Amino acid sequence: MNITLNDIHKSFGDTAVLTGVTLEVKGGEVLALVGENGAGKSTLTRVISGAYRPDSGQILIDDVPVSLKRPQDAMARGIRVIYQEFLQNIFPHLSVSENMFTLDEHASFGRLFVSKKRMAKKATELMARIGLHADPHALAETLSIGELQMLEIAKSMAHDTKLLILDEPTAALDEQESERLFAQVEAMRASGIAIIYISHRLEEVFALSDRIIVLRNGTVALEGATSTLTEREVVTAMVGKELGDFYPKESHGTEKVVLALAGLASGTHFQDVTLTVKAGEVLGIGGVMGCGKGSLLRSLFGLLPVTAGTVSVNGDIVSLGSPQTAMNAGIAYITPDRQAEGLLLQQSVAHNISLASLDEMSPTGVIKLRQERTKTRSIMDALNVKAASPEVAVGTLSGGNQQKVLFGRWVMTSPRILLMEEPTRGVDIGAKTEIYRIINEQAARGVAIILVSSDLPELVAMSDRVAVMRQGRVVAELTGDDKTQNRVLEYALESAA
Amino acid sequence: MKSTLLKTARELRAVWMLLIVSLILFIATPLFLTGPNLLNVLLATSVTALLAAGQTFVIIIGEIDLSVGAVLGISGAVTAITLQTQPLLVGLAVGLGVGALAGLINGLLVTFLRMPSFIATLGSTSVLAGLTLFITQGNPISVANEGFLAIGQSRPLDVPMPVWIVLAVVIIFGLLLARTRFGRYVYATGDNAEASRLSGIKVYRVKILAFVISGVLASIAGFILTARLGTAQPTAGTGLELAAIAAVIIGGTSLAGGRGALIGTFIGAILLGVIDNGLNLLNVSPFLQGVVKGFVILFAVFLDRNSDLIRGLWKMLSSLRPKRPSSQEPELASRH
Numbered sequence: 039m040n041i042t043l044n045d046i047h048k049s050f051g052d053t054a055v056l057t058g059v060t061l062e063v064k065g066g067e068v069l070a071l072v073g074e075n076g077a078g079k080s081t082l083t084r085v086i087s088g089a090y091r092p093d094s095g096q097i098l099i100d101d102v103p104v105s106l107k108r109p110q111d112a113m114a115r116g117i118r119v120i121y122q123e124f125l126q127n128i129f130p131h132l133s134v135s136e137n138m139f140t141l142d143e144h145a146s147f148g149r150l151f152v153s154k155k156r157m158a159k160k161a162t163e164l165m166a167r168i169g170l171h172a173d174p175h176a177l178a179e180t181l182s183i184g185e186l187q188m189l190e191i192a193k194s195m196a197h198d199t200k201l202l203i204l205d206e207p208t209a210a211l212d213e214q215e216s217e218r219l220f221a222q223v224e225a226m227r228a229s230g231i232a233i234i235y236i237s238h239r240l241e242e243v244f245a246l247s248d249r250i251i252v253l254r255n256g257t258v259a260l261e262g263a264t265s266t267l268t269e270r271e272v273v274t275a276m277v278g279k280e281l282g283d284f285y286p287k288e289s290h291g292t293e294k295v296v297l298a299l300a301g302l303a304s305g306t307h308f309q310d311v312t313l314t315v316k317a318g319e320v321l322g323i324g325g326v327m328g329c330g331k332g333s334l335l336r337s338l339f340g341l342l343p344v345t346a347g348t349v350s351v352n353g354d355i356v357s358l359g360s361p362q363t364a365m366n367a368g369i370a371y372i373t374p375d376r377q378a379e380g381l382l383l384q385q386s387v388a389h390n391i392s393l394a395s396l397d398e399m400s401p402t403g404v405i406k407l408r409q410e411r412t413k414t415r416s417i418m419d420a421l422n423v424k425a426a427s428p429e430v431a432v433g434t435l436s437g438g439n440q441q442k443v444l445f446g447r448w449v450m451t452s453p454r455i456l457l458m459e460e461p462t463r464g465v466d467i468g469a470k471t472e473i474y475r476i477i478n479e480q481a482a483r484g485v486a487i488i489l490v491s492s493d494l495p496e497l498v499a500m501s502d503r504v505a506v507m508r509q510g511r512v513v514a515e516l517t518g519d520d521k522t523q524n525r526v527l528e529y530a531l532e533s534a535a
Numbered sequence: 536m537k538s539t540l541l542k543t544a545r546e547l548r549a550v551w552m553l554l555i556v557s558l559i560l561f562i563a564t565p566l567f568l569t570g571p572n573l574l575n576v577l578l579a580t581s582v583t584a585l586l587a588a589g590q591t592f593v594i595i596i597g598e599i600d601l602s603v604g605a606v607l608g609i610s611g612a613v614t615a616i617t618l619q620t621q622p623l624l625v626g627l628a629v630g631l632g633v634g635a636l637a638g639l640i641n642g643l644l645v646t647f648l649r650m651p652s653f654i655a656t657l658g659s660t661s662v663l664a665g666l667t668l669f670i671t672q673g674n675p676i677s678v679a680n681e682g683f684l685a686i687g688q689s690r691p692l693d694v695p696m697p698v699w700i701v702l703a704v705v706i707i708f709g710l711l712l713a714r715t716r717f718g719r720y721v722y723a724t725g726d727n728a729e730a731s732r733l734s735g736i737k738v739y740r741v742k743i744l745a746f747v748i749s750g751v752l753a754s755i756a757g758f759i760l761t762a763r764l765g766t767a768q769p770t771a772g773t774g775l776e777l778a779a780i781a782a783v784i785i786g787g788t789s790l791a792g793g794r795g796a797l798i799g800t801f802i803g804a805i806l807l808g809v810i811d812n813g814l815n816l817l818n819v820s821p822f823l824q825g826v827v828k829g830f831v832i833l834f835a836v837f838l839d840r841n842s843d844l845i846r847g848l849w850k851m852l853s854s855l856r857p858k859r860p861s862s863q864e865p866e867l868a869s870r871h
Contacts, residue, residue: 341733365735379729381727382727382730393731404714405716
C-alpha cells in the first residue's frame with residue numbers, strides 16, 4: 039500500500055501546526071520522520087491515523103483520495119499507530135490475550151461465553167510471529183514495558199496492518215528490547231508493510247530507515263534517501279535558522295560560585311554530576327527526554343534523594359531532604375507543569391504569589407494582609423501579570439500570565455538559586471519574551487540560575503553556558519562559539535565526532 | 536470590589552435560602568419570628584454547628600470526617616465518667632484530649648498510612664462507637680458537676696451558653712481559616728496538594744491538624760450535648776455526622792476541596808435548624824421531616840453543581856421577554 043499526503047494544513051485556534059506537508063510512503067519502506075518538539079510530528083501522525091482531520095489537503099491511498107474521519111476509518115484501511123504513550127491503551131488488569139483483541143473480536147471466540155482457550159491459542163500464535171513469548175493468561179501488568187510494546191505490535195499484526203506508525207518506540211526500552219524491536223521492523227518491511235518511524239535518536243534513524251523527512255515548523259525542511267544524507271545535515275535542517283532578536287539575552291555572570299555540585303548522583307536517575315553556577319549566571323542544561331536533567335533539578339529541590347556526592351551553596355555543604363530545606367538554602371524551583379504541580383487554580387492571584395513567602399508576612403501566624411497586598415501588587419507590576427485584580431482565581435488567566443504568577447511566587451522569596459524547567463512551555467510569544475526579561479532581571483540581581491529546556495533555540499540563546507546530559511551524565515559543557523544548537527544536539531544524541 | 540462580591544456569593548448562597556425559608560415561615564406562623572423561638576433554633580443547632588465547623592476544615596483540605604458523631608459520643612462519655620471523681624477542668628481536659636487524639640489518629644491514617652478518608656473515618660467511627668458502648672456498658676452516665684451542667688444549661692445575658700460557645704468558635708476558627716498562615720495552607724492543600732508541597736508546605740501536617748480541629752470541636756459538641764441532657768448517652772452523636780456534612784455543603788464549601796468558608800457552614804447549620812423548627816411549628820409529621828431536609832440538601836448541591844445551567848436558563852428566560860413586543864410590532868405595522 040502507498041499512502042500520499044498532499045499539502046496538509048492543520049491549525050489549532052490561532053496556532054498553525056502543519057503548514058503544507060507533502061509526503062509519500064510506500065509498502066516495504068521505512069520512512070523516518072524527525073524534527074524538534076513542536077515541529078508537527080505528532081499532529082501529522084494523528085492526521086494520518088484519523089484522530090485529527092486536516093483543515094485542507096488530501097490523503098491518497100494507492101492514488102485514490104480517501105477521507106479519514108475517525109480512527110476507525112484509518113484502522114479499517116490497515117493504518118495503525120503505536121503512540122509513545124501506548125501504555126494508555128493497555129488494560130493492566132486484563133490478561134495478555136484479552137488485551138490482544140477488541141471487544142468485537144472477543145465475541146468471535148464463542149457464541150455465549152468467550153473461549154479463553156481459543157483466544158489464548160490465537161494470541162500465542164500472533165505473539166510467536168514477532169518473537170514474543172509471554173503467557174497469554176498472565177495479567178498485562180506483569181509484563182515489562184518492552185514486552186507490552188511488542189504486544190501492541192502483535193495486536194496490530196492481528197489486523198492485517200498495511201501502514202504502521204511507530205512514535206518514539208525506543209523511548210522506554212532498554213538496549214536488548216530495542217534490538218528486538220529493530221529486528222521486528224526489518225521483518226515487517228520485508229513483508230511489504232509501510233513503516234513511518236518517528237524518533238529523535240538519529241543513530242536509530244540512520245540504521246533503520248530508507249528515507250528521512252525532517253519536519254520544521256510544520257513543513258518539510260529536508261527530504262532524501264538515508265544513504266545520501268549525513269547526520270549533520272539532518273541536525274541543521276531540524277534546527278533551522280537561528281532567531282536573532284527574539285531572545286533579549288543579557289550577561290550578568292560574575293566570578294562568585296553560588297552553587298557547586300560535586301559527583302552528585304541520585305539512584306539510576308543521574309550519576310557523577312559535577313557542575314558550578316556563578317552568581318548572575320544562567321547555566322542551561324540540554325539533553326533528550328529521560329537524560330536526567332529534570333531529575334537533577336528535582337533532587338536539588340529535595341524531591342529526589344541524593345545517593346552520592348555533595349551540593350554546596352556559597353561554599354557550605356547543604357543537605358537537601360525536602361522542599362523546605364532547599365528553600366532555607368535559598369533555592370527556588372519553577373516546575374515544568376504549572377497546572378499539575380505549580381498553581382492553585384481556584385485560589386486568587388495574590389494568594390498564589392504569596393504562598394511560598396507567608397512565613398515572613400506572618401511572624402505570629404496571622405497574616406499581615408496589608409503587607410501581603412503591597413508586596414503581591416509590586417510583584418504583579420514588576421512581572422507585568424495581567425489580571426483584572428489580584429483577587430481573581432489564577433485558573434481564569436492565560437497560560438502566559440499563569441506562568442508569570444508562578445515566577446512571581448518564587449521571585450518573591452528572593453532566592454539565591456533559581457531552578458526552572460520548561461519555563462515557557464505552552465506560552466505565547468509575547469509572554470515568552472517577558473519571561474526572558476524576568477530571567478535577565480534575576481540574573482542582574484546576582485541570582486544563580488539553572489535553565490532546563492527542551493526548546494533548543496531558547497536554551498542556547500538564554501544560557502551563558504550549556505551543559506549537555508546524556509543517560510544520566512554530563513557529557514559536555516559548551517561555551518562561546520561551541521554553544522550552538524547543533525553542538526548541543528550532537529552531544530545529546532551521541533553523534534559528536 | 537465586584538470580584539470579591541462574586542467570590543463570596545458562593546459561600547453566601549445559604550443566606551438567600553435561609554431568608555426565603557424564614558420568610559415562608561414568618562408568613563405561615565406567628566410563632567416563628569419571636570425572640571425565644573429564634574434562640575431555641577440556635578440552641579438546637581449548636582451541636583450540629585460545632586460538628587460542621589470542624590468538618591469544614593476537613594472538607595476544604597479535600598477529605599471527609601465521618602467520625603465526628605462518634606467522637607462526640609466518646610468524649611461525652613469519657614468526660615462524664617471522669618467528672619464522677621475529678622474536678623471540672625480535669626474532665627474537660629480529658630474530653631478534649633480524647634477528641635484531639637481521635638482526630639490525630641484519623642489524620643495519621645489518611646496521611647502516613649495513605650487511606651482514603653471516607654474509609655479511614657468510617658472505620659474509626661465503628662471503633663469509637665464500640666468503645667463508647669464498652670466503657671459505659673450501654674448505660675447512660677449522669678453528671679452532677681454543676682459547673683459542667685452550666686455549659687449546657689446556663690443563660691448568660693439571657694442567651695443559652697451553647698449559643699455563646701458556637702459564636703465564639705465561629706469567630707475564632709473563622710479567623711483562623713481566613714486570616715492565618717495555617718488557614719491559607721488549608722485552602723492551598725485542598726486546591727492542589729502537590730503544588731502546595733512543592734511550595735514548601737508541610738501538607739501532611741496541615742491535613743493532620745485539620746482532623747485534630749475536627750476532633751476537638753466534636754468533643755466540645757459532646758460537652759454541650761451531655762451538659763444539656765445531664766447525662767452522657769452511650770449512643771449520643773450517632774448519625775449527627777450526616778447533618779454536619781449537609782450543613783457544610785449547604786454553606787457553599789466544595790466537596791472537591793480548596794473552597795469554602797466557616798460563616799457559610801454556620802448559616803447552613805442554622806438553615807437546617809430553621810427547617811426543623813418550622814416543620815415542628817407547622818405540626819408536620821416528624822416522620823416527614825427527614826424527607827424535607829433531604830430535598831433541601833439535594834437542592835443546595837444542585838445549585839452548586841449547576842450554576843452554569845441555571846444562569847443559562849435565566850438568560851434564556853430574560854431574553855424571551857423583550858422579544859414579545861418587538862415581534863408584535865411589525866405585525867401591527869403591517870395591519871395599518
